[in-house]
Amino acid sequence: MTEDGLKVDVTETAGQPGVAALLLWLAILAGVPMAVAWHDGPAVRAPAARAYAFRPRTPPPAVEPMELVALDRDQARAFNAAIPFSTLPNPAARPFRFAGLAPALARATDCLAAAMLYEAGDDPVGERAVGQVVLNRLRHPAFPKTVCGVVFQGSERTTGCQFTFTCDGALARMPSPGGWDRARALAKKALSGAVYGKVGYSTHYHTDWVVPYWSGTLDKVAAVETHLFFRWIGWWGTPPAFRRSVSGDEPVIALLSRISPAHATDGEAALGVPASAAAGALAAAPLRSFGPEQIGKPFGGARLVAVDQASAGFIVLVDRKMPPDDFPKLADTFCGGRIQCRILAWMEPAKAADKFPVDPALLPSMAFSYIHDAGTGLQRALWNCGDFPRAAPIECMRDREPVPAATPVIVPPAPAKAPPKKVEHVVIRPPETSPAPAP
Helix, strand or coil: CCCCCCCCCCHHHHHCCCHHHHHHHHHHHHHHHHHHHHHHHCHCCCCCCCCCCCCCCCCCCCCCCEEECCCCCCHHHHHHHHHCCCCCCCCCCCCCCCCCCCHHHHHHHHHHHHHHHHHHCCHHHHHHHHHHHHHHCCCCCCCCCCCCHHCCCCCCCCCCCCCCHHHHHHHHHHCCHHHHHHHHHHHHHHHHHCCCCHHHCCCCEEEECCCHHHHHHHHEEEEEEEEEECCCCHHHHHHHHHHCCCCCHHHHHHHHHHCCCCCCCCCCCCCCCHHHHHHHHHHHHCCCCCHHHCCCCCCCCCCEEEECCCCCEEEEEECCCCCCCHCCCCCCCCCCCEEEEEEECCCCCCCCCCCCCCCCCCCHHCCCCEEEECCEEEEEECCCCCCCCCCCCCEEEECCCCCCCCCCCCCCCCCCCCCCCCCCCCCCCCCCCCCCCCC
C-alpha cells in the first residue's frame, strides 16, 4: 500500500525482488501525480500538464501595472479573437465566505460593489464576473489579503492601478442609487458564498478592444460579453494556489467616502452625539411606513416628494420657515426604525428632484442631506453651506458645479480617411519576471 492508497500485490513475485520493486516504483510514480491532480479537481488533471501538479519553489508572480499594446479597437479585437481559449478544464472557484466583524464586512461589501459597478457598469452578469475575479485575487498569495486592498491596489498612482476606476477619476461620478443598491446586493451574496463559475479561477481580465502585454502569456479561459478572462499558466493558476488565508480587518478607503457610509471618516459627531449611539437609537425607534398614498403630505416640517423603498431613501421639500439647525430633526420623522436611511431635502420646488434616481443637475440646489447606517455606526448630516453657512466645514456638502443643459450640436461630416495601415506583425512583450495581474 503506497502513501496514496494504491495497493500493490507482490505475492506472485515474491521470489523476484527486482520485479516487485519495479512494480512498486511504477505504482508510486503513477499514483503520486494522480493523487495530487485529483485532490483539487479537474483543473489539474490534464495529462500533459505536469507543471500544474506541483507547487514551484519560486515565489508567486509579481503584481505590476498594466501596459497596453498600441492598437486601435478593430486591430485589438482581431488580435484578441486570434488567441485561442485554453483546452484545459476550467472548474468553478470554491465559495468564499467573509469571516470578519460587521464593520469590516460593510467596508468589504462596498469595496467589492464599487469594483463590480464601476468596472462592469449596471450589468448584473458582468458585475458577478468582476466580483469573482476580486475574490480569486483575494485568496491568491500574489495579491493583498483584504477585499479593499485588492480593489484599490495601486490606486495611489495616476496610472497603472489594478482596477482603472480607482485612479482614472471615475469615482467623481456618483452612481445611481438603484445601480449602487443592486451592486451591493450582489457583493453581499458573493461574500456569503455565491460563485460565478464561468470565469473559474481567473485573476485577470480586459475588454476585447485593448491588448495588454501579458495577454499572450496567460491562459484565456472565458468571455463574458465584451470582457475576456485569464488565469496564470502553470501551478499558480490551479485551485491549490488559491488557499491563502485572508484578513478579516478591512481598511477604510477615503476614495469611497462619498458613496459609502462604511468608509466615511468625518461622520462621528455630525449631530453632536456619537454616531454609533444616535444611529442605533434611530434604528431602535418605532418603524413608520411611508407608501405612495402619502406622497405630497406634510410630515415634521417637510413635504414628502418621493420614496425609494429598496434603499430607504426619501426626497422632501423643507418648509421655508424651518431653521437650518432643525433640519436634522427630519431623521426622527422619516428614519425611525430603519437600520439604513437617507434623506435628500430641497427648499425650492422648482429646483427640487421629484424621483429616484436623482438627476445630477439638481444636486447643486439641494439644501440638506442626511444618512445613517446603524450597522456600521455612521451618522452624517450635511448642509448646503452656500445657502446655510455652518461653523464647521465638516458639515458642508461638497461644492458641485451646475450641470449645463444639453444643447443640440451639429457635427459636420468627417472628411474621408485613408484606410488604416495593415499591421503585419504584433509582438507581445513578455514580462521581465512574471506576468502582471492587471484587469
